[in-house]
Amino acid sequence: MKITAIETQVCHARMRNWIFVKVITDQPGLYGWGEATLEWHTRSVVGAIEDISQLLIGEDPRRIEYLWQMMYRQHFWHGNGIVRGTAISGIDLALWDILGKIHNVPCHELWGGRVRDYIRLYCHLGGGKMEDFYETRADDAHRFGELAQQAVEEGFTAFKSMAVPETMPLEGLRPIRYAEACVKAMRDAVGEDIDIMVDCHARPSPLMGMQFARALEPYGLYFFEEPCWPEAMDGIAAIQAAVSTPIASGERLVGVAAFKDMLEKRAVSVLQPDITHCGGLSEVRRIAALADAYRVALAPHNPQGPVSTAASIELGFATPSYAICESVHSDVPWREEVVSEGFVVEKKGRIVKPNNRPGLGIEINEDVVKKHPFQQEVLQRSFYRDGAVGDW
Numbered sequence: 001m002k003i004t005a006i007e008t009q010v011c012h013a014r015m016r017n018w019i020f021v022k023v024i025t026d027q028p029g030l031y032g033w034g035e036a037t038l039e040w041h042t043r044s045v046v047g048a049i050e051d052i053s054q055l056l057i058g059e060d061p062r063r064i065e066y067l068w069q070m071m072y073r074q075h076f077w078h079g080n081g082i083v084r085g086t087a088i089s090g091i092d093l094a095l096w097d098i099l100g101k102i103h104n105v106p107c108h109e110l111w112g113g114r115v116r117d118y119i120r121l122y123c124h125l126g127g128g129k130m131e132d133f134y135e136t137r138a139d140d141a142h143r144f145g146e147l148a149q150q151a152v153e154e155g156f157t158a159f160k161s162m163a164v165p166e167t168m169p170l171e172g173l174r175p176i177r178y179a180e181a182c183v184k185a186m187r188d189a190v191g192e193d194i195d196i197m198v199d200c201h202a203r204p205s206p207l208m209g210m211q212f213a214r215a216l217e218p219y220g221l222y223f224f225e226e227p228c229w230p231e232a233m234d235g236i237a238a239i240q241a242a243v244s245t246p247i248a249s250g251e252r253l254v255g256v257a258a259f260k261d262m263l264e265k266r267a268v269s270v271l272q273p274d275i276t277h278c279g280g281l282s283e284v285r286r287i288a289a290l291a292d293a294y295r296v297a298l299a300p301h302n303p304q305g306p307v308s309t310a311a312s313i314e315l316g317f318a319t320p321s322y323a324i325c326e327s328v329h330s331d332v333p334w335r336e337e338v339v340s341e342g343f344v345v346e347k348k349g350r351i352v353k354p355n356n357r358p359g360l361g362i363e364i365n366e367d368v369v370k371k372h373p374f375q376q377e378v379l380q381r382s383f384y385r386d387g388a389v390g391d392w
């Protein structure tokens with residue numbers, strides 16, 4: 001059995017272009033789907049996949065770990081940067097899909113079988129509508145409350161918001177008070193039985209992140225995400241040491257060694273590897289094992305396309321430390337047309353029952369993909385009041 005081709009198929013999805021990866025074999029009808037979506041770097045990732053495919057054509061797709069080592073270590077440059085890490089991840093997902101199809105079992109059965117009966121999904125405020133999630137103003141607490149209520153009406157028991165405004169490295173009380181008002185409005189709207197998350201997008205400095213974390217502690221957040229840059233990991237660790245709110249981070253890290261540093265520093269209580277960036281299902285399973293050793297929860301980052309979600313669900317059914325799955329359901333109307341999924345989502349509670357189809361259990365409709373070709377992603381840029389460059 002041999003790999004004969006590795007194709008990329010790009011499907012525009014407004015803020016992102018989903019990059020679907022199709023690994024094709026010499027066995028009739030046997031191929032796998034992966035995803036390597038990296039917004040604002042679509043052309044680079046497509047090129048990186050083409051470069052890496054030179055190593056894999058003619059190889060046996062069943063030797064996933066051997067091929068992973070090749071992709072990560074050969075050509076001299078290791079695959080621990082975001083573009084190459086994403087390219088490797090996309091191919092790795094497709095290889096696992098192929099292996100599941102060969103053995104006619106879902107991927108989670110390849111990894112030891114189901115460890116749970118269902119997986120809970122959480123949504124973004126607005127369900128993935130860019131304007132609601134990213135552009136609701138921090139001084140519009142009422143709107144945060146409305147959107148929170150809407151998430152609960154749609155069946156979710158957990159949702160994420162961006163209730164922390166962009167701040168310069170040092171600012172006074174105003175942004176802190178805005179964040180408090182937004183989180184209070186959401187808590188008042190949905191009560192204490194619903195889990196609320198706040199993502200800071202690593203906008204604050206470590207000092208501002210600390211102030212936000214302390215101010216929001218009384219609201220009992222499910223987790224508080226990326227309170228400062230991952231490059232300032234000691235800052236994240238200091239925040240986690242100062243508050244009992246679980247701190248979450250990891251979506252920008254590639255490779256198990258980076259996650260080891262984060263765990264060793266006791267920086268987080270929730271680890272958020274992105275399966276389409278960190279090195280794929282092969283690498284995230286190593287990361288998950290490490291998280292288990294530290295008794296840290298896993299909640300993979302997953303705002304991308306439908307193959308990423310299917311991979312996250314398969315991982316969750318076989319991974320004890322997996323706590324919850326991020327999901328986006330109304331980013332673009334063609335999301336549901338692009339994919340057929342093997343798992344079932346129950347609307348009440350938004351819980352996922354296991355996929356019974358082989359591999360990742362998905363099929364991509366290539367005709368629908370062709371209707372939405374690459375377009376430049378909507379640029380999201382941030383500048384502070386004084387004109388200096390900020391973090392989005």
Ligand SMILES: [Mg+2]
Nearest residue numbers: 199201225251
């Ligand atoms: Mg995030």
